Amino acid sequence: MDTALVIGGTRFIGRHLVDDLLEHDYDVTLFTRGTSGNPFVDDDRVDHIEGDRTNETALEAAATTVDPDAVFDCVAYHPKDVRAATTIFADCDAYVYVSSGAAYGREEIPKREGETPLHECTLEQATDDSFETYGNRKAEGDRAVFAAAEDGVRAMAVRPPIVYGPHDHTERLDWWIDRVNRFDRVVVPGDGTNLRHRVYVEDVASALRIVAERGAAGEAYNVGDRRLVTLEEMIDLIAESLNRVAHSATEKANDVELVRAGPRELAAGDIELDDYPLYRTYPHVLSTAKLAALDWESTSLETAMDRSVADHLESDRDGSENGPEREAEERVLGILETL
Known part of the structure; x- marks a missing residue:
């Protein structure tokens, strides 16, 4: 794969994902609303298409313009948006949806892909915007990924817990x-x-790329600090x-x-x-063995914290x-x- 479209790539996870993709020689295009500032505005390696990811016409236009090998969906917060994206990008080599460890609907240690049940999601929850339904909506997005894979789309999900690191706007x-x-x-x-469970943001970025390159269609992968x-x-x-x-x-x-x-x-x-x-x-603990089997590795906690602290002090x-x-x-x- 050579070309990547990152839907939402200027703030936190997406920003680090773009850096990781560039380090691995991808041609990268961002698709964002342009409201958060673009840290790559002066980087001629990164193209930018402005648009709202909830607007299917705009997303279809981006698909035609870029014709990406891999699509990374960092800002899909409603199931309908995932369903739309997996249809629009059905012919791509990989569609990777940023889900969440909050998608799990049962408290058990650890939470495992394919074993721990996901939250249910009612029609009302699927269109809600509150924090209380976040896990429900992410779970339904996962199910949209699974359904797309059954139709032949190479769609996958990555589930991080709390993400931390440089440029973390959640603070x-x-x-x-x-x-x-x-x-x-x-x-x-x-x-x-x-x-x-927490996860260093650069490790989420590398996980997204590795899943696109090596993951199996219709699968979800937990990502989290290995220690x-x-x-x-x-x-x-x-x-x-x-x-x-x-x-x-x-x-x-x-x-x-x-x-x-x-x-x-x-x-x-x-x-x-x-x-x-x-x-x-x-305790909220995710098993990361499935992702590790794809040769993904976690940054040491000391290195991750040093980078996080240094960024905090500069902000x-x-x-x-x-x-x-x-x-x-x-x-x-x-x-x-x-x-």
Whole structure:
């Protein structure tokens, strides 16, 4: 395969996907609305077609103009859009849909492709835009991929959990990096052993390309960090990375004290466990063995965190809208000091 069309390729996952495709000598065309800015505007290796991916006429025009070997659909949030795309790009060598680990409808450890049931999706949910139906809509998008494959389309899905890394506009990890960077005492919700699968964005990008090149039609592939860490271990990784990235070898940052707080202690700040970004009560773990069988490899956690921290420090992101205010946490810390 030589040519790729990336539907939505200027913000986060798509941006890293374009970089990965260029590194592997693809001719790349973006299809976006043009509202988020284009980091590749000065790169003559990347063409750009402006249009709304929910407009089938515009998508058909892009298909005719580019005639891509591979199509990567990064911004399909409704099942009808996946069905339309798999029809429009039916003759391509590969159509890869960015699904989500949220598509799984049962809590089990780990969640496996083809074994763990997916969410059901009603007609009402399929057209909804709320966060509550996100998993339902992604699951129905997967089923659209499977149906297309049965009709002879080489369509596949990739399911990431929470994605982190440079240019992350969600700022969920930024909230934690900011806390560790600015304070010597960091509140950890619960007992610190909360386990929520995450995945480094460059690994999602390479997974999408590898699935397009080597995946099987009608299959879904989980992608996630090959080594999982608890929330407390993630905070330790951030602290170690800040020492490596932000401080010289002779001027290490102060050690960060992690202070665990349960529901009773958090109540002093009118905080709940779920108010913390990246916290999840029940462990969310995806099996990545199926993707690894395609010779996909995961970036080391230390390297991934160093790159994420370096990007955070160069940005103006602090994630402040994602978690509790520090003033509320100070009340919690005050209560813990008296116990």
